[in-house]
Amino acid sequence: MTAVKIIKVLGTSTESWEDAAHEAVSEASKTVDNISGVEIRDHTAKVEDGSITEYKATVEVAFPVRDGS
Structure with a gap:
């Protein structure tokens, strides 16, 4: 089973919300x-x-937690 960590990141753009994401x-x-x-x-x-x-x-980014060993 893989644990996943989620962080929030704020992107900005002068063009669009898609570009900000x-x-x-x-x-x-x-x-x-x-x-x-x-x-x-x-x-x-x-x-x-x-x-x-x-x-x-505001984007929540998910990535797997690394094994500490």
Whole structure:
């Protein structure tokens, strides 16, 4: 049986929520090995002068727990 750890990562983008989610996974994969899945938990945005200027996606990243031996 494999145990899985889940962490939350916030990605940002000036283009879209999808790009923000991709950014979160891309950055997490730099320090987390064997990412096996993600769940998009939240979409938010920064608004300035009536327009969205930054998209934000909160992503839960799942990966297997390594054996300590």
